Amino acid sequence: MARANGDSSHAKISDPKNDSFVHQLRATHQAILVGAGTVNADNPSLDVRYANGSNPIKIVLSAMLSVDVTKKLFKEGKTLVYNQLKSEVTEYVEFIKLENLTNLTMLQDLAARDIHSVLIEGGPSVLGSFIKDKLWDEALILKSSKEWSEGIKAPWLGIPRYEEIVSNSDTLNYFKPA
Numbered sequence: 001m002a003r004a005n006g007d008s009s010h011a012k013i014s015d016p017k018n019d020s021f022v023h024q025l026r027a028t029h030q031a032i033l034v035g036a037g038t039v040n041a042d043n044p045s046l047d048v049r050y051a052n053g054s055n056p057i058k059i060v061l062s063a064m065l066s067v068d069v070t071k072k073l074f075k076e077g078k079t080l081v082y083n084q085l086k087s088e089v090t091e092y093v094e095f096i097k098l099e100n101l102t103n104l105t106m107l108q109d110l111a112a113r114d115i116h117s118v119l120i121e122g123g124p125s126v127l128g129s130f131i132k133d134k135l136w137d138e139a140l141i142l143k144s145s146k147e148w149s150e151g152i153k154a155p156w157l158g159i160p161r162y163e164e165i166v167s168n169s170d171t172l173n174y175f176k177p178a
């Protein structure tokens with residue numbers, strides 16, 4: 001999923017021709033979620049630039065607020081930062097403190113805000129926690145035909161895919177919970 005030691009230089013492994021597909025997927029969800037580690041390492045925009053559609057609400061999980069709020073994510077649109085330390089609303093960011101923050105309590109809080117579809121784009125620690133909690137409806141792995149000999153492995157779903165589609169030089173693998 002990533003270069004070793006958070007090295008995000010030359011970290012893109014998927015085919016750039018699939019960017020529009022990924023952005024179309026983003027546009028079909030109300031919200032997109034990542035962990036603080038992904039924000040800090042990749043400085044992502046999490047918007048829909050390569051497809052038609054609306055930008056989803058951005059959500060960052062950062063229990064201990066290790067997230068770097070100077071990243072570009074926090075300079076436009078709306079971002080919710082779920083954490084255990086503070087509640088605060090600024091121009092582009094709402095910090096939401098949940099003392100009993102878990103993936104489930106966060107999803108319940110989102111539902112109370114009428115947000116019912118969330119695309120989780122990782123990284124591995126966030127993805128692993130949702131897999132462990134069995135809080136997912138569908139998973140999509142975009143698998144590159146290129147290989148890295150070392151780095152951070154993607155979490156293992158432990159079930160077979162139900163569909164595989166070749167897309168440009170990548171393969172799309174779809175999974176549903178057993």
Ligand SMILES: NC(=O)c1ccc[n+]([C@@H]2O[C@H](COP(=O)([O-])OP(=O)(O)OC[C@H]3O[C@@H](n4cnc5c(N)ncnc54)[C@H](OP(=O)(O)O)[C@@H]3O)[C@@H](O)[C@H]2O)c1
Nearest residue numbers: 001002035036037038062063064065066122123124125126
């Ligand atoms: N290939 C891909 O598609 C892809 C996608 C995304 C990211 N990545 C890569 O993944 C790497 C980052 O992954 P990572 O595993 O180190 O970090 P991560 O999952 O992005 O974020 C970890 C941080 O998120 C918070 N967190 C995680 N799970 C939480 C939970 N259940 N509840 C509350 N907070 C939670 C914690 O923040 P606090 O410390 O503030 O508590 C934790 O330190 C980067 O190298 C990035 O390039 C790859």
